[in-house]
Amino acid sequence: MLEWYWVLIIVILALVVGGFSGFFITKKIVKKQLRDNPPINEAQIRAMYMSMGRKPSEADIKRTMNAVKKGA
Structure with a gap:
């Protein structure tokens, strides 16, 4: 069974990775939209x-x- 601190570390790591990937994906989509529809x-x-x-x-x-x- 996982200790509580490992669960906390995994949750924090998942939030950080999700935040960064969401930021860059959104940035790419917005730039494409502005290029296609000035x-x-x-x-x-x-x-x-x-x-x-x-x-x-x-x-x-x-x-x-x-x-x-x-x-x-």
């Missing part, structure tokens, strides 16, 4: 520039899209 698209960036009162060039839109992608 939170902003070119039409939204164009509308943002227009609401600020300037007509965006294609270079402005591409630069902003790259900045958004690098941040994710």
Whole structure:
């Protein structure tokens, strides 16, 4: 029969391993979701520039899209 401290060690070890693996799996899934479904698209960036009162060039839109992608 296992002593109580071995049971405690196994439970703590299982919680730590589960926490780390859950964190990394969740991180990978979120990154994939952001890559597949970006939170902003070119039409939204164009509308943002227009609401600020300037007509965006294609270079402005591409630069902003790259900045958004690098941040994710």
